[in-house]
Amino acid sequence: xxxxxxxxxxxxxxxxxxxxxxxxxxxxxxxxxxxxxxxxxxxxxxxxxxxxxxxxxxxxxxxxxxxxxxxxxxxxxxxxxxxxxxxxxxxxxxxxxxxxxxxxxxxxxxxxxxxxxxxxxxxxxxxxxxxxxxxxxxxxxxxxxxxxxxxxxxxxxxxxxxxxxxxxxxxxxxxxxxxxxxxxxxxxxxxxxxxxxxxxxxxxxxxxxxxxxxxxxxxxxxxxxxxxxxxxxxxxxxxxxxxxxxxxxxxxxxxxxxxxxxxxxxxxxxxxxxxxxxxxxxxxxxxxxxxxxxxxxxxxxxxxxxxxxxxxxxxxxxxxxxxxxxxxxxxxxxxxxxxxxxxxxxxxxxxxxxxxx
Amino acid sequence: xxxxxxxxxxxxxxxxxxxxxxxxxxxxxxxxxxxxxxxxxxxxxxxxxxxxxxxxxxxxxxxxxxxxxxxxxxxxxxxxxxxxxxxxxxxxxxxxxxxxxxxxxxxxxxxxxxxxxxxxxxxxxxxxxxxxxxxxxxxxxxxxxxxxxxxxxxxxxxxxxxxxxxxxxxxxxxxxxxxxxxxxxxxxxxxxxxxxxxxxxxxxxxxxxxxxxxxxxxxxxxxxxxxxxxxxxxxxxxxxxxxxxxxxxxxxxxxxxxxxxxxxxxxxxxxxxxxxxxxxxxxxxxxxxxxxxxxxxxxxxxxxxxxxxxxxxxxxxxxxxxxxxxxxxxxxxxxxxxxxxxxxxxxxxxxxxxxxxxxxxxxxxxxxxxxxxxxxxxxxxxx
Numbered sequence: 001x002x003x004x005x006x007x008x009x010x011x012x013x014x015x016x017x018x019x020x021x022x023x024x025x026x027x028x029x030x031x032x033x034x035x036x037x038x039x040x041x042x043x044x045x046x047x048x049x050x051x052x053x054x055x056x057x058x059x060x061x062x063x064x065x066x067x068x069x070x071x072x073x074x075x076x077x078x079x080x081x082x083x084x085x086x087x088x089x090x091x092x093x094x095x096x097x098x099x100x101x102x103x104x105x106x107x108x109x110x111x112x113x114x115x116x117x118x119x120x121x122x123x124x125x126x127x128x129x130x131x132x133x134x135x136x137x138x139x140x141x142x143x144x145x146x147x148x149x150x151x152x153x154x155x156x157x158x159x160x161x162x163x164x165x166x167x168x169x170x171x172x173x174x175x176x177x178x179x180x181x182x183x184x185x186x187x188x189x190x191x192x193x194x195x196x197x198x199x200x201x202x203x204x205x206x207x208x209x210x211x212x213x214x215x216x217x218x219x220x221x222x223x224x225x226x227x228x229x230x231x232x233x234x235x236x237x238x239x240x241x242x243x244x245x246x247x248x249x250x251x252x253x254x255x256x257x258x259x260x261x262x263x264x265x266x267x268x269x270x271x272x273x274x275x276x277x278x279x280x281x282x283x284x285x286x287x288x289x290x291x292x293x294x295x296x297x298x299x300x301x302x303x304x305x306x307x308x309x310x311x312x313x314x315x316x317x318x319x320x321x322x323x324x325x326x327x328x329x330x331x332x333x334x335x336x337x338x339x340x341x342x343x344x345x346x347x348x349x350x351x352x353x354x355x356x357x
Numbered sequence: 358x359x360x361x362x363x364x365x366x367x368x369x370x371x372x373x374x375x376x377x378x379x380x381x382x383x384x385x386x387x388x389x390x391x392x393x394x395x396x397x398x399x400x401x402x403x404x405x406x407x408x409x410x411x412x413x414x415x416x417x418x419x420x421x422x423x424x425x426x427x428x429x430x431x432x433x434x435x436x437x438x439x440x441x442x443x444x445x446x447x448x449x450x451x452x453x454x455x456x457x458x459x460x461x462x463x464x465x466x467x468x469x470x471x472x473x474x475x476x477x478x479x480x481x482x483x484x485x486x487x488x489x490x491x492x493x494x495x496x497x498x499x500x501x502x503x504x505x506x507x508x509x510x511x512x513x514x515x516x517x518x519x520x521x522x523x524x525x526x527x528x529x530x531x532x533x534x535x536x537x538x539x540x541x542x543x544x545x546x547x548x549x550x551x552x553x554x555x556x557x558x559x560x561x562x563x564x565x566x567x568x569x570x571x572x573x574x575x576x577x578x579x580x581x582x583x584x585x586x587x588x589x590x591x592x593x594x595x596x597x598x599x600x601x602x603x604x605x606x607x608x609x610x611x612x613x614x615x616x617x618x619x620x621x622x623x624x625x626x627x628x629x630x631x632x633x634x635x636x637x638x639x640x641x642x643x644x645x646x647x648x649x650x651x652x653x654x655x656x657x658x659x660x661x662x663x664x665x666x667x668x669x670x671x672x673x674x675x676x677x678x679x680x681x682x683x684x685x686x687x688x689x690x691x692x693x694x695x696x697x698x699x700x701x702x703x704x705x706x707x708x709x710x711x712x713x714x715x716x717x718x719x720x721x722x723x724x725x726x727x728x729x730x731x732x733x734x735x736x737x738x739x740x
Binding site for chain 2: 111133161162166179192
């Protein structure tokens with residue numbers, strides 16, 4: 001037996017339910033019309049557009065890759081990847097918030113959502129890619145681990161290393177593991193001295209605590225410029241590991257992953273087709289359809305990411321192509337004037353990216 | 358009934374709130390980790406660590422497990438804490454007593470030391486001792502031998518290694534000496550209580566602790582030789598000392614800075630303790646004919662210790678926890694090895710940080726319990 005009051009209550013509840021579903025349907029329709037599918041699927045893209053800046057994790061200061069000047073302006077090839085994404089997604093390469101991270105903090109900062117791109121000279125390895133909730137999107141620098149020694153030591157090759165050698169390095173990097181593999185395979189007893197921050201590694205090695213300093217060769221070249229007297233040190237010719245460095249994103253956001261991957265690819269492909277920040281606008285009238293696609297004059301490449309068609313043009317105009325970025329950050333600063341493997345495949349290097357089409 | 362509920366309710370609400378908050382965070386962490394494809398589990402502890410550690414008290418290299426790496430870090434943390442606590446205590450007592458000295462120079466010097474070292478952040482001091490020492494110490498090839506066998510160099514302090522034969526006999530001889538001393542002490546106390554005669558226990562003790570081990574050398578077949586470190590060339594300008602035992606400069610700098618810093622606080626505890634004992638106690642003790650030594654030992658110290666121990670326990674705990682700053686200067690303690698390298702290589706942040714936190718908690722509580730036990734022992738026994 002229901003009382004009158006209860007019946008009314010029930011009916012009211014029914015109406016309310018219908019009303020809510022109607023509102024929900026309208027809302028869904030509305031979002032479909034204002035937001036693209038891609039943006040809806042990518043939480044990271046949506047958040048980034050809402051915030052108005054890209055959250056990018058970088059190193060605590062590695063010249064050529066990510067380094068802040070006295071005024072707090074970040075430069076480097078790793079920094080340029082984040083700037084490219086900002087140019088593509090937000091239309092302005094300067095809308096990036098950089099978070100300096102130690103090797104130890106970097107992955108946690110990314111997986112916990114503190115940053116959205118980790119562009120911090122990070123080596124792409126199987127266990128990192130598969131294990132800890134990360135996805136590597138590409139390679140922006142092909143590197144390898146090497147050793148630095150004092151010139152006065154007379155050592156010119158790793159074959160002259162002897163039992164008891166002490167090696168300074170960073171913790172929490174592939175360097176520690178490679179170093180062990182290397183010394184074990186040569187049967188050399190060594191003393192690892194591992195610091196948390198790169199600045200302390202350099203200071204300790206420079207003071208004479210260690211006979212050798214080991215890390216990625218690009219890192220050695222960059223840190224050498226920070227030493228008291230750079231000319232007293234040399235980087236040995238041997239490379240003991242493969243260190244493909246590249247940007248990383250969180251697992252589970254395929255659209256964001258694609259945006260970062262193709263922002264990097266765009267820079268490399270632009271160099272391949274000779275598009276620079278200076279001539280990008282003129283290239284719109286090029287005869288080559290591949291070039292026209294890259295500068296947004298043909299095709300609908302941006303739509304797949306939920307971006308407008310000028311996304312790649314903005315990257316090239318505001319950040320430049322890969323060659324420009326390399327020259328500005330690494331070659332002109334005297335860190336590694338020779339591009340080595342980081343040259344286009346058409347010019348004897350191994351930079352080869354899938355076509356943008 | 359009502360009265361009881363009123364009593365229990367606030368406690369019940371508090372417990373529920375704590376459980377709910379804890380549950381919320383656990384649940385949240387679980388959901389987030391699942392969303393991001395991070396596995397949770399402690400299985401990694403048995404995997405091969407594949408990284409080496411500079412300095413270890415147990416046998417370890419990269420072919421051992423992560424658990425072994427954890428033990429290496431833990432032992433290194435305990436090592437630096439124990440040495441630090443011992444040095445800080447000795448130094449703290451000396452400085453604390455010195456601050457009460459009527460001698461103007463000693464008094465002011467102790468005061469200056471305390472004010473200087475306790476007012477500079479510890480991390481800065483660690484950096485100072487480490488990098489200042491690195492810059493000031495000679496390279497191995499330039500090092501002058503101290504007493505002919507010690508070499509203090511930028512790569513560490515090299516000391517001779519002891520090479521024992523029949524070490525166990527030597528060890529038992531010392532053990533026997535200690536037991537004999539304890540027995541004699543108890544006996545001496547009884548004799549004094551019954552007959553009022555004083556036996557020179559101290560002299561007998563010194564005699565025993567020297568004579569018994571000496572006998573083990575003469576008739577027990579114990580022998581000891583030293584392995585003195587020898588300079589070895591690695592390259593034109595690169596040398597190390599081979600043989601002997603080497604203490605890394607990281608360990609030395611860390612122990613030095615931790616003890617110098619903590620000793621200032623202990624010194625203040627000691628000063629407070631001694632000043633807390635009424636002047637009348639000392640005068641009364643002197644008036645019944647006790648020697649100054651006896652006054653300190655039998656009257657002042659037992660009372661002062663009651664004031665000194667509780668705050669000193671805090672300092673011991675601080676020192677242990679502060680030892681985690683080791684990571685800054687490459688001393689492979691628990692934080693650097695386990696919460697540093699191991700965390701990085703496995704990506705198991707929650708697991709490793711929780712283990713590390715729990716370990717520090719256990720360490721601190723152990724020290725705390727030990728000191729509380731001691732405190733209870735020396736507290737006033739109500740009769």
